[in-house]
Amino acid sequence: xxxxxxxxxxxxxxxxxxxxxxxxxxxxxxxxxxxxxxxxxxxxxxxxxxxxxxxxxxxxxxxxxxxxxxxxxxxxxxxxxxxxxxxxxxxxxxxxxxxxxxxxxxxxxxxxxxxxxxxxxxxxxxxxxxxxxxxxxxxxxxxxxxxxxxxxxxxxxxxxxxxxxxxxxxxxxxxxxxxxxxxxxxxxxxxxxxxxxxxxxxxxxxxxxxxxxxxxxxxxxxxxxxxxxxxxxxxxxxxxxxxxxxxxxxxxxxxxxxxxxxxxxxxxxxxxxxxx
Numbered sequence: 001x002x003x004x005x006x007x008x009x010x011x012x013x014x015x016x017x018x019x020x021x022x023x024x025x026x027x028x029x030x031x032x033x034x035x036x037x038x039x040x041x042x043x044x045x046x047x048x049x050x051x052x053x054x055x056x057x058x059x060x061x062x063x064x065x066x067x068x069x070x071x072x073x074x075x076x077x078x079x080x081x082x083x084x085x086x087x088x089x090x091x092x093x094x095x096x097x098x099x100x101x102x103x104x105x106x107x108x109x110x111x112x113x114x115x116x117x118x119x120x121x122x123x124x125x126x127x128x129x130x131x132x133x134x135x136x137x138x139x140x141x142x143x144x145x146x147x148x149x150x151x152x153x154x155x156x157x158x159x160x161x162x163x164x165x166x167x168x169x170x171x172x173x174x175x176x177x178x179x180x181x182x183x184x185x186x187x188x189x190x191x192x193x194x195x196x197x198x199x200x201x202x203x204x205x206x207x208x209x210x211x212x213x214x215x216x217x218x219x220x221x222x223x224x225x226x227x228x229x230x231x232x233x234x235x236x237x238x239x240x241x242x243x244x245x246x247x248x249x250x251x252x253x254x255x256x257x258x259x260x261x262x263x264x265x266x267x268x269x270x271x272x273x274x275x276x
Contacts, residue, residue, distance in 0.1 A: 026094050027215035028122050032159070036124055036174050037167075039086040041181040046116045048072050049087045050101040059088055090119040096213055100268040108275050114203045117182035118210065118225055126158070130175045132224020135184055138194060139230070145191035148172045184228065197230040201242040202271050204231065208246060208257070209264040221255050244271045 052071040053062070063084045067077040075083070091098045097119070101107060107115065121128040134154055138146060151172035155163065163171070176192055179185045185192040207225050216223055222233045231239050236255070240248030245267045247258035261267035 026096070026213055028128070028217070029089065029093075029125055032125050034167075034171075035086055035089075036120075036127055036178065037170055038082050040174055040178040041113060041116050041120060042083065042086065043113045043116050043181060045072055045083050046087065046090070046119075047107065047112055049083075049091065050098070050107065051105070053087070053091075053098075053102070055092070055098070059084070059092070062088075086123070089123040090116075094119065094122065094210065094214060096264040097210055100265040100272070103265060103269060104273055107272070110200065111203055111206075111272065111275075113182050114199065114229075115206065117178075117184070117228070118207055120178065121225055121228065122214070126155070126171070127175060127178060128224050129158070130154075131179055131182070131184055131228040133227070135179065135194065136227045136230070136232075144194050146176070146185060146194060147190035147192065148176060149190075151175055199229040199231075201239070202244060202275060204229065204239055205243045205245050205267065205271060206264070208243065209259075209261070209267045212259070213264065220257065 048071055052066070052069070054065070057065050063077055063080040066072060066080050066084065067075075072080060072083065091101070101115070117131070121131060130151070134151070135146070148169065149172075152165070152168040155168045155171045155175075156165075176185060177188075180188065180192070183195070184197070186195045187193050204226070207229070208220065211220055211223065211225060216225075218224070221236045226232070226236070233255075237248060237250060240246060240257075245260040247260070249256045249258075259267075261270065
């Protein structure tokens, strides 16, 4: 995987270029946690964060500043402390992405839940496995539905005995609700349907340019981020020709990607900005 490149020049207070050391240190989260029990996809809150966050404000002060400046409307300061933890883990941890999202100003509405989905995957190992392993596996086996009890049993099986049955059920409910907001499942009652996936080509480009600068388990073309969108090593080539800013070649089973832009911010300003 190629290393990350410097970001485009930032605009406005709190919008700053990414230092090379920051980009190189970005990695997917690997420690299991329960934050999704308190904060799910949070598309509206995430969008507000992209628009308002001042990265010159220390993280420990951001909930107070956000409350005073009403970044998130009328939410309480206590609730903002919970939200802020997830915003920092989902977005500040990937500075190239946050630089782009701030630079864009307006992010197309259709892309917002998909961007939030990928960043929730990065920050949450359980959601990453749920959306990038369990759901794709069911689709691959020809299954068209999923229900809360199935997900709760899957959660229990990850680390038997770690969580109570009540917590496993809450996990299952929140994972399904998060996937619903991301468009990976449909319906709020069991059985939930697994709809056909139609992900914009520009979103796949976002994932590739993002992962190019993030340490992950897997490869740039074989990972739970792409699998959650229905893209596997077996069908990657059929998608690659349509992805902006990428040239794909495969010889003898070896994949070669050519990048048209130096990094995610430059790519995104050219391609995501054009769709806004």
